[in-house]
Amino acid sequence: MNITNETATNSDKKISILFRNTIPEIPSTTFGAFAIYKYPAKFIPQVIAYVLREYAQPGMTIFDPFGGYGTVGIVSRVYGYDYELWDLNPLIKTIHDTAIISKIEMNAWQLLEDMKKSQLEFLPTWSNLAYWFPAEFMPVLAKTWGFVNSLPQESKAMFLIPLIKTTRYFSCSDEKIHKLYKSKQSKKKIEQLLQTDWQAKFYTMLKKQMETLMKKIGEHNQLNPKSVRCSIKPGVDVLETNLDHEVNIMITSPPYLQAQEYIRSTKLELFWLGYDEDYIRELSKKEIPYRKVKEFEIHSEKYHQCRAGIIEEHLKELYDRYFYSILTVFSNLSQNVKDYMFIFVGPAQIRTTPIPIDDIIVEHLQTLGWYHEVTFIDTIVGRSMFQSKINPASGFADSRMKTEHLIVMKRQG
């Protein structure tokens, strides 16, 4: 444990910590399967490892309702705990299936050759497909995806993420921007590609991506992940779903108050993975904090104090939607959490008003019979956030979060 200082603020305890330095067996934040795909605002594995090492007991089940990349599951596996992951974004399934590959497919290079000769075809049912991909690329994309979709699960897992990344590169979207966006540079990239032997480049890139993935999987297996029970639920809206069984520990990180939309930024990937337009549109409408949500009684003085300082109606609405959503979710789910809840949030601000999200959650959960043990304050170093200069929530320049807070709540009695 690497506690650097300890101060008591308000009625609660806050402890500074550098999670990334607490777990010697996970040497970096991007080690092994923890960095096979860029998912915005994902946990660093050390946060979860720290929680499991300090608080979990053998036989416990770990749960993350906002699973995202699935870090909670991947770390649980390393320490031998059963786990359950939910997320609105179905990408969680693809990332998880890939991250838990235990054996590297030995005939991957042969399959790559077979792919080039394959007659199978798949194209997404996406009305904007022709806007994002030049017609010249379509036959190769169709053939590659048709072949990969026909593979059995274990082989398919080796291909999907490398192919998703390659497909994104061969699209007109700017890869540096999370949201789908055609920029001058990305249009130029495609024009230049078309003048080269782009087909050879496509297969070379796919192969390179597969090599990188294999290296990461090999590295990950040094952590000796265990064979445990797990349940992955993609496409779950936490506001419409409740736990129908008990879990021991919930570790989660809800969407940020200033989050950009996850579904919209990953829709190109979702279309190629076979999800259809209506389904993706429905998922987009359910994203927190941009969705409509029922009013919810919030038991936190700080919530009401901060709210009083927000003047503009649309910001007040965003603020309310955010807290109604996450506190409805935590209040409902907490009924089936037996031991601990760990909630990881970043402090945020609306205009110039700082919003102490962690304190608000703590105050509310305390009224439901949860004991606040401690809040750890971690400093963000080079974490992959949405790279947007303008905060979509406020329309103002983003003030980047500098610290993130892990709230530790223990069931009382």
Ligand SMILES: C[S@@+](CC[C@H](N)C(=O)[O-])C[C@H]1O[C@@H](n2cnc3c(N)ncnc32)[C@H](O)[C@@H]1O
């Ligand atoms: C901060 S991210 C979680 C990242 C995760 N801790 C990780 O390690 O990748 C928040 C997640 O909430 C999900 N989300 C947003 N609205 C949701 C909803 N209504 N139901 C379920 N998940 C939702 C997003 O898709 C996103 O993956």
